[in-house]
Amino acid sequence: MKNKIGTMILAAAAVAATGVFAKDDAEAALKARLPEIFAKAADHYRALDAAATPLMKGKVAKMVEGKSDLYVPHGWKDNVGRLDMRSIFWWTSGNFPGSLWYLYKATGDEFFKSRALAWTSILAPNAKVTTSHDFAYVMNCSFGNAKRILGTDRYDALLAETAETLAKRYDPRLGLIRSWGPIGDKKHFLVIPDNLMLLELLEVVSKMPGGDKRFDEMARSHADMTMKHHFRADGGARHVVDYDQKTLRVQEIRRGQGASCETAWARGQAWAMYGYTMMYRETGDKRYLDFACKLSDYAIGHPNMPSDGVPYWDFGAPGEERDSSAAAVMASALLELAGFVGGEKGAKYRAFAVKQLTTLSSPEYFSEGGEIGHFLLKHGVEHKPAGLKIDTPLDYGDYYYLEALLRLSK
Numbered sequence: 001m002k003n004k005i006g007t008m009i010l011a012a013a014a015v016a017a018t019g020v021f022a023k024d025d026a027e028a029a030l031k032a033r034l035p036e037i038f039a040k041a042a043d044h045y046r047a048l049d050a051a052a053t054p055l056m057k058g059k060v061a062k063m064v065e066g067k068s069d070l071y072v073p074h075g076w077k078d079n080v081g082r083l084d085m086r087s088i089f090w091w092t093s094g095n096f097p098g099s100l101w102y103l104y105k106a107t108g109d110e111f112f113k114s115r116a117l118a119w120t121s122i123l124a125p126n127a128k129v130t131t132s133h134d135f136a137y138v139m140n141c142s143f144g145n146a147k148r149i150l151g152t153d154r155y156d157a158l159l160a161e162t163a164e165t166l167a168k169r170y171d172p173r174l175g176l177i178r179s180w181g182p183i184g185d186k187k188h189f190l191v192i193p194d195n196l197m198l199l200e201l202l203e204v205v206s207k208m209p210g211g212d213k214r215f216d217e218m219a220r221s222h223a224d225m226t227m228k229h230h231f232r233a234d235g236g237a238r239h240v241v242d243y244d245q246k247t248l249r250v251q252e253i254r255r256g257q258g259a260s261c262e263t264a265w266a267r268g269q270a271w272a273m274y275g276y277t278m279m280y281r282e283t284g285d286k287r288y289l290d291f292a293c294k295l296s297d298y299a300i301g302h303p304n305m306p307s308d309g310v311p312y313w314d315f316g317a318p319g320e321e322r323d324s325s326a327a328a329v330m331a332s333a334l335l336e337l338a339g340f341v342g343g344e345k346g347a348k349y350r351a352f353a354v355k356q357l358t359t360l361s362s363p364e365y366f367s368e369g370g371e372i373g374h375f376l377l378k379h380g381v382e383h384k385p386a387g388l389k390i391d392t393p394l395d396y397g398d399y400y401y402l403e404a405l406l407r408l409s410k
């Protein structure tokens with residue numbers, strides 16, 4: 001794997017020399033740039049790792065999830081020009097190690113493997129956290145990628161323990177995993193479409209040798225219930241749905257991170273597109289495939305979707321900030337979906353993903369040097385209604401951007 005980028009440069013040059021750009025010029029042009037993009041991304045992340053490593057150990061932080069003195073880079077504090085380090089229990093702490101795994105896959109450089117292992121290993125305490133659903137996302141992006149990329153079963157027990165922990169948040173009467181809030185809360189049972197991303201860990205664990213099939217049943221039930229209650233007829237996603245645990249009915253819909261209850265928060269839509277595509281991959285259930293298409297058609301055909309493919313942070317907020325992280329998640333989902341769907345429809349999804357990745361790879365979005373602490377993508381929005389991290393780099397934006405480029409390179 002050592003000289004993977006060199007091999008890719010030669011392959012790209014060969015494609016250019018033979019003029020095989022006929023089918024899709026935009027795709028061929030982006031593919032030809034992949035070696036250069038991965039090389040730049042690798043340089044950025046080498047610098048980011050060097051800046052973050054001395055900050056890995058800090059003061060003991062007490063979070064709802066537990067105490068730890070270990071930190072992972074999450075973003076960049078534009079106002080003070082400093083890295084934003086978060087506790088290992090922060091919901092995105094698996095994304096930086098996950099990006100290092102993707103860079104190892106892209107470059108074959110052992111440096112990224114050793115740094116990915118170092119940052120992944122400190123996240124193990126997440127396997128026991130029951131206070132939110134997010135720790136399963138953390139574990140899948142870090143240890144899950146270690147398993148997939150190294151092809152090892154060394155982390156299976158830890159991933160299985162994580163699935164057991166997540167199962168404690170599952171209510172069999174509702175058939176749903178509680179996303180936010182404590183397990184014992186009798187008044188509220190909050191579910192968000194972001195939760196679909198964790199179902200991958202349940203599916204992975206259920207397929208391990210001797211894996212518990214209960215986890216597959218939970219994942220399917222959660223996906224089915226979410227399909228029923230979380231989306232409007234046109235395919236637009238709602239963010240927070242609160243269930244009444246006595247009547248088993250929806251008791252409230254909240255805008256959450258979105259602009260309103262009647263619009264679609266862009267990253268929530270993206271999580272759902274990705275989640276149902278992944279559920280089709282894992283289960284082969286065609287309903288999930290059809291639903292992923294419906295959600296994707298909503299997003300890419302929306303009148304407020306800008307022509308360059310990077311959505312505003314909410315589909316109901318045209319003219320406001322764009323969210324590069326939503327575009328990256330969508331692009332990765334659309335590339336996988338395109339492969340399942342095939343034909344004209346698949347080509348449409350693929351072309352849209354290529355457009356998004358081309359925009360994200362332009363100087364408008366892809367950072368040069370250290371302007372944003374060596375993260376890759378500018379212009380992400382974490383939580384606009386709460387005024388948190390608006391127009392800024394986000395670790396998960398980089399992670400799905402790299403994942404999507406890897407999917408494109410296949």
Ligand code: GLY
Nearest residue numbers: 194257267268382
């Ligand atoms: N709630 C997870 C996210 O911001 O996407």
